[in-house]
Amino acid sequence: MFLKMLLTTVCVALGVTSAHAQAYPNQPVRLVLGYAPGGVVDFTGRALAQALTKTLGQQIVVENRPGAAGAVATTFIAKTRPDGYTIMVMDVGTVINPLMRKDVGYKIGEVTSFGMVASAPVVIVVSNNFPVRTPQELVAWGKANPDKLNFATAGVGTAPHLGAEQFWPHVGVKAVHVPYPGIGAAFPDVLSGKVQLAFSSIAGARPFIADNRVRAIATTSLKRPAGLTDIPTIHETLMPNFNIDIWTTLAGPAGTPAPIAARLNEALVAAQKDPEFVAAMEKIGAEAWSTSVKEANDILLAEDKKWAPLVRAAGLGDQ
Amino acid sequence: MIDNLALGFGVALTIANLSYCFIGVLLGTLVGVLPGIGPVTTVAVLLPLTFSLPPESALIMLAGIYYGAQYGGSTTSILVNMPGEASSVVTTIDGHRMARLGRAGPALGIAAVGSFFGGCVATLLVALFAPWLAEVALKFDPASYFSLMCFGLVGAIVLAHGSVLKSIAMVGLGLAFGLVGPDINTGALRFAFGVDGLADGIGFVPMAMGIFGIAEVAYNLERRRADSTLATRVTHVWPSLADMRHCLGSMIRGTGVGSALGLLPGGGALLAAFAAYALEKKVARKPRRFGEGDIRGVAAPETANNAGAQTSFIPMLTLGLPSNPTMAMMIGAMMIQGIAPGPRVMTDRPGLFWGIVASMWIGNVMLVILNLPLVGLWVKLLKIPYRLMFPGIVVFCAIGVYAVGNNVFDVFVMAFFALFGYVALKLGCEPAPFVLAFVLGPLMEQYLRRALLISRGDFGVFVAEPISLGFLIASALLLVAIAAPAVRKKRDVAMQE
Numbered sequence: 001m002f003l004k005m006l007l008t009t010v011c012v013a014l015g016v017t018s019a020h021a022q023a024y025p026n027q028p029v030r031l032v033l034g035y036a037p038g039g040v041v042d043f044t045g046r047a048l049a050q051a052l053t054k055t056l057g058q059q060i061v062v063e064n065r066p067g068a069a070g071a072v073a074t075t076f077i078a079k080t081r082p083d084g085y086t087i088m089v090m091d092v093g094t095v096i097n098p099l100m101r102k103d104v105g106y107k108i109g110e111v112t113s114f115g116m117v118a119s120a121p122v123v124i125v126v127s128n129n130f131p132v133r134t135p136q137e138l139v140a141w142g143k144a145n146p147d148k149l150n151f152a153t154a155g156v157g158t159a160p161h162l163g164a165e166q167f168w169p170h171v172g173v174k175a176v177h178v179p180y181p182g183i184g185a186a187f188p189d190v191l192s193g194k195v196q197l198a199f200s201s202i203a204g205a206r207p208f209i210a211d212n213r214v215r216a217i218a219t220t221s222l223k224r225p226a227g228l229t230d231i232p233t234i235h236e237t238l239m240p241n242f243n244i245d246i247w248t249t250l251a252g253p254a255g256t257p258a259p260i261a262a263r264l265n266e267a268l269v270a271a272q273k274d275p276e277f278v279a280a281m282e283k284i285g286a287e288a289w290s291t292s293v294k295e296a297n298d299i300l301l302a303e304d305k306k307w308a309p310l311v312r313a314a315g316l317g318d319q
Numbered sequence: 320m321i322d323n324l325a326l327g328f329g330v331a332l333t334i335a336n337l338s339y340c341f342i343g344v345l346l347g348t349l350v351g352v353l354p355g356i357g358p359v360t361t362v363a364v365l366l367p368l369t370f371s372l373p374p375e376s377a378l379i380m381l382a383g384i385y386y387g388a389q390y391g392g393s394t395t396s397i398l399v400n401m402p403g404e405a406s407s408v409v410t411t412i413d414g415h416r417m418a419r420l421g422r423a424g425p426a427l428g429i430a431a432v433g434s435f436f437g438g439c440v441a442t443l444l445v446a447l448f449a450p451w452l453a454e455v456a457l458k459f460d461p462a463s464y465f466s467l468m469c470f471g472l473v474g475a476i477v478l479a480h481g482s483v484l485k486s487i488a489m490v491g492l493g494l495a496f497g498l499v500g501p502d503i504n505t506g507a508l509r510f511a512f513g514v515d516g517l518a519d520g521i522g523f524v525p526m527a528m529g530i531f532g533i534a535e536v537a538y539n540l541e542r543r544r545a546d547s548t549l550a551t552r553v554t555h556v557w558p559s560l561a562d563m564r565h566c567l568g569s570m571i572r573g574t575g576v577g578s579a580l581g582l583l584p585g586g587g588a589l590l591a592a593f594a595a596y597a598l599e600k601k602v603a604r605k606p607r608r609f610g611e612g613d614i615r616g617v618a619a620p621e622t623a624n625n626a627g628a629q630t631s632f633i634p635m636l637t638l639g640l641p642s643n644p645t646m647a648m649m650i651g652a653m654m655i656q657g658i659a660p661g662p663r664v665m666t667d668r669p670g671l672f673w674g675i676v677a678s679m680w681i682g683n684v685m686l687v688i689l690n691l692p693l694v695g696l697w698v699k700l701l702k703i704p705y706r707l708m709f710p711g712i713v714v715f716c717a718i719g720v721y722a723v724g725n726n727v728f729d730v731f732v733m734a735f736f737a738l739f740g741y742v743a744l745k746l747g748c749e750p751a752p753f754v755l756a757f758v759l760g761p762l763m764e765q766y767l768r769r770a771l772l773i774s775r776g777d778f779g780v781f782v783a784e785p786i787s788l789g790f791l792i793a794s795a796l797l798l799v800a801i802a803a804p805a806v807r808k809k810r811d812v813a814m815q816e
Contacts, residue, residue: 036724037363043651046367065725068518072726075515100506103513150773156506178772179503181765184641184650188584191638194460194773207639207650207659283655317506 024084024260028059032077032088034070040203040284041070044118044248045089047280051271056264068104069093069157075105082253084260089117090251092159095303100157100317108304110254113296114264117248117272120286121221122160123228125205125214127193135218135237138197142173149175152186152198157316160199162307163220163244165314170239190214201246202228202285220244225285247289249296265293324446327673330375331681336674339376343383344682348689350384351391353719357404357524358388359644360723366652374656375671379678381652385645386438386628386679390686393430393621397423398697399712401532405523405758406624409478409593411531412751413609413616420612424698425558429566429614430621431690432558437574437626438683444578445633446676450665452630453637456584461773462780465766466790467583468759471590473794474597475755476801481610483801485748493756496521503765504772516728525720526757529733530750532716534740536709557694558614566618569599577623581630584642589762593755595623601800629679636664636672 031052033045042064049060065073070093080086094111098104124135132138142149153161156179168175178195180186183204189195191213198205198214202225208214216231222243224233234242250268252261271277272288281288291299311317330336346365350356361384369377392407397414410430417426444452459467475493476486499510500520511517558566576598577591599619600609609616631642639660641647653660658668665672703711720729740750774780782788 037360037366042363043366050367063725066519067724067726068515071518072515072724101508101518105515147775156501156504176772176775177504178769180769181503182647184647188457188459188640189461189769189773192457192460203654207654207661210659211639211661211663213661315505318508 024263025056025058027085028061029056029084030086031060031062032073032086033062033064034066034073034088034090034093035064036066037064040120040201040246040286041089041091041248043280043284044286047277048089048117048250048268048271051274051277052267054274055270056267068101069097071097071101071104071106074111077251077253078106078110080253082256084252084256084264087114087250087252087264089248091248092246092303093157094249094251095300096157096159096162096307096311099304099308099311102318108300111251112254112256112261113249113251113300114256114261114293115250115268115296116289116291116299117250117268118281118286119221119245119247119289120202120284121219121225122163122199122244122246123202123205123209123216123231124197124218124220124234125190125200125209125216126197127190127195127214128212129193130196132196133215133217135232135234138217139171139173139238142171142175147174147176149173149197150178150195151175152178152180152183152190152195152200154183154186154201154204155179155181157311159244159246160201162310162314163242164199165310166244167234167239167242170242187214203283206285226282226287227285246286247299249300261293320447323669323673324677326669327675327677330670330674331379331677336376336379336678337681339372339380340383340678340682341685343380344387344390344686344689347384347387347389348391348686348693351388351403352394353403353715356719356722358385359648361388362645362648362652366648366655369652370655374653374658374668375674377652377656378649378671378675379682381649382632382675382679383682385649386625386682387686389625389628390431390434390690392624393434393617394427394693394697395532397426397430397617398701399532400535401712401716402527402754403524405527405589405754406592406627407620408527408531408751408754409596409620410617412478412596412749413611413613415535416610416612417614417617418701422612422614423701424694425562425614426617427694427697428558428691429562429618431687431694432563433566433570433573433618433622434625435683435687436570437577437622437624438629438686439680440574441578441581441626441629442676442679442683445629445679446673449633449637450662452582452633453662455582456634456638456640458786459583460784460787461766461770462784463786463790464583465763465770466781466787466794467590468763468766470790470794470797471594472756472759472763473797473801474594475752475759477597477600477797478593478749478751478755481747481749485746486752489743489748489750489753490756493753493758494760496526496753497757497760498764500761504768514728516726516732520761521732521757522723522729523758524723525729525733526736527754528716528720529736529738530740530743530754532712533733533737534744534750536712537737537741538744539705540709562614566615569595569603569615569619570622572598572602573619573622574626577626578630580623581627581642582633584631584634584638584640584646589643589758591623591627592620593751595619625683632675632679635660636675637662 031049033042035041049062053060074094077088132141183200186198190198209216219233222235269290272290350361362381392403393410395401396407396410397418400411400415402408414426573595576595580591634640635646650660720733
């Protein structure tokens with residue numbers, strides 16, 4: 001193990017000068033993750049690193065650089081050399097950070113995607129002692145009981161939170177946002193009914209749904225997600241085209257040469273078919289999401305357009 | 320009950336599971352001793368390796384890392400005044416003082432014995448009462464947690480053995496530094512000054528290492544010759560029988576306090592060690608000796624720590640509620656194994672539940688066997704001369720702090736707090752109340768604002784909930800108890816004049 005690390009280090013050290021001379025990739029690739037070990041992005045990144053090692057034919061070395069909802073790592077990537085040897089798994093935070101913070105160290109145009117990795121929908125769960133069973137009943141209850149509704153999320157500026165900020169005005173209900181540091185911390189208050197509902201990741205809510213300790217009343221993707229096919233989506237009941245995704249993408253600094261981007265995309269799409277990767281994604285309630293390089297960058301731009309007005313309207317961040 | 324435990328031991332006593340348990344507690348002890356790397360990182364890095372194991376083995380090993388780290392964490396606190404985690408901060412107060420007095424051996428020994436005692440009794444509680452105790456966790460709403468933290472903060476003042484006023488000042492400073500970072504309700508950054516490294520607030524590990532470890536090195540340097548050693552005379556290597564008898568009461572009380580607080584998923588286990596210390600200081604005869612190297616000041620928090628570590632498995636295993644990041648990761652491990660943590664684990668997978676409980680006993684036995692012989696080795700380390708030891712400490716701290724987040728900024732944070740800690744030491748201000756306020760402040764704010772969000776700004780919730788009201792009354796009483804002697808002393812002085 002130590003020998004392997006040593007060799008890798010030596011290779012990285014020596015390889016820098018000759019990297020451009022041979023076909024990409026001819027040395028180990030560093031995969032940066034913007035969160036501490038243990039979270040969903042870390043888990044996705046590590047599963048992807050294993051699959052990519054096989055399909056890219058080079059060792060992928062995972063490196064955690066946590067901080068500021070991924071902004072520390074993204075800033076590092078934006079300033080790194082665009083040679084495809086330092087890449088990152090980014091998530092919604094990459095788009096939302098510059099919208100929330102004036103002085104974040106990068107602009108969205110300074111990073112480029114090589115393809116989407118996975119997506120996971122959000123599930124709306126309610127406390128068992130809350131008398132609501134469908135999305136329509138939720139809206140009716142909210143209108144009949146003004147200023148009574150509380151909803152929990154994994155924190156300010158997360159995709160479930162911004163999705164909720166988009167949802168409530170559309171259905172004409174006022175609800176108070178109660179943020180938690182991670183959705184796990186929210187469940188004591190949701191179980192006891194202090195907070196009637198949560199916009200949760202499927203992974204976070206699954207054990208509680210399985211035990212019938214909370215009720216899932218809706219999901220937020222266009223298509224019903226696997227495992228929750230008997231639960232309606234918001235798209236089909238209340239708000240056509242409502243689509244909140246907790247997505248991840250493989251990205252690097254802008255200016256990465258097109259052939260390298262294409263090679264990474266090819267390896268990524270192949271890695272997404274790896275049965276171990278598929279199984280790993282299933283365990284966190286996510287699905288592999290294969291796109292081309294162009295599609296992925298269009299998605300980043302679309303996400304930026306979608307969240308900017310919501311962040312402003314909700315008065316979030318430094319404003 | 321007996322049947323259940325028999326089933327559990329049947330699972331835990333296979334050769335494979337015994338080995339995983341041993342690997343877990345060994346790794347836990349090691350990461351507990353090393354600065355920077357904590358159980359969270361270790362569990363996260365090992366998580367992928369456990370996917371291919373049977374769920375029982377995976378969880379037995381991960382659990383071993385978690386409570387093994389509680390044993391290891393006391394070692395650096397006692398030897399070099401460096402707490403790796405919030406839970407071992409109070410151990411530095413009397414533990415390191417004992418080491419300076421040449422009693423590092425008994426301090427380390429009693430820490431291991433106390434951890435063993437607390438671990439065993441708390442595991443028994445888990446086995447006997449898990450399903451009933453689990454419900455306690457759900458009785459705590461945000462208002463109750465706020466009042467509990469409030470009680471903890473008042474207790475932080477008791478920690479200092481010097482001036483109450485200086486202690487209050489340090490609590491205030493700790494609260495102020497805890498404010499750095501994003502506002503929880505809006506995400507706006509507070510006091511980050513455009514520095515990315517401050518966008519999540521100040522990290523606990525760099526802060527604690529600077530303020531305790533490096534500041535201590537600087538303080539020692541100015542007073543001693545370079546060729547001397549930390550422990551000039553080592554009297555005993557083991558705690559004597561009299562030490563043990565002296566500590567029995569502290570260990571029993573520590574177990575009680577630790578077990579109760581460990582049950583609360585919203586940060587109760589964090590309070591365990593220093594609640595136990597504060598309690599000891601209040602009930603003990605000759606409390607003046609606390610802070611001067613009193614062995615009870617090591618026994619109580621270390622026992623409480625480990626008791627809390629064991630009972631924090633109750634909300635995790637029975638409700639699926641994590642009480643700390645390590646537990647959250649264990650829930651992740653269970654889900655990846657296809658097990659939904661919750662009330663049904665006990666009925667659907669009795670082998671898993673009782674296997675983990677049984678393995679905790681076995682693991683605690685392994686830990687005490689592993690740690691007691693190490694005491695001799697650690698004590699020898701203190702004989703290393705300063706001129707070798709101090710550069711070593713500084714280098715290890717810098718590496719450890721950098722390794723946590725691969726971030727150079729954290730090393731600067733450590734340097735800043737080293738300076739801060741040194742100045743505080745020179746002024747006779749103790750760091751423990753500062754650190755506890757730093758840790759509790761953000762939690763308190765979080766619960767306060769959450770409770771007020773839910774009540775739409777009505778402060779009545781804090782007295783309407785019986786649990787919350789109870790803790791607020793207790794805080795007020797404790798405050799009076801702290802203030803009264805000081806006031807009386809002043810009045811006496813005034814009378815004499």
